[in-house]
Amino acid sequence: GQQLNQSPQSMFIQEGEDVSMNCTSSSIFNTWLWYKQDPGEGPVLLIALYKAGELTSNGRLTAQFGTTRKDSFLNISASIPSDVGIYFCAGRSGGSNYKLTFGKGTLLTVNP
């Protein structure tokens, strides 16, 4: 089946620093989604990407759909304490396959 490798597994950073995380796939995806999960809550959609090479921002967050269609990147600039949480990438193939494949998540800790 499809596999998604998300890295890093965890990050400990100081407030104000920039953060980068990425996902790579063993197969091509047509859609990449990035989610954030706070403790005790469900994943919340941050950014959706639909075209190879697409670069999309949501406030201090920027995500890119890799040109090979097998990877995606998420950057957070000027991190703040409320950025703490688990960030998940998710990819989806085309056609009538509705299934999202999720990465294992990146746990982000921000020290004030």
Add this chain to the structure above:
Amino acid sequence: DTAVSQTPKYLVTQMGNDKSIKCEQNLGHDTMYWYKQDSKKFLKIMFSYNNKELIINETVPNRFSPKSPDKAHLNLHINSLELGDSAVYFCASSQETRAGGRYEQYFGPGTRLTVT
């Protein structure tokens, strides 16, 4: 005006019992999903219904039975609960069959199931 809601939020029960989790979405989406998140936070799809039709059924024990009475609701019934069923179960929804659909899945707040 919660988009995807689940009840209950917490469920503690004993092995062997039967329990149900309910999910409702008010986004007008045509597809709903059940995910299981284990202790390592890995999210795994269990089932998906599109317009009340089962379209994804991963290798889940027969003790798990989803039911979709209409497009806005997807319930999960679990028979003969086992210790290994303890996890957080998430419902999600998306719009799949509209032209130009963006296929973005929106998640509920989760149901934490603890089997003792």
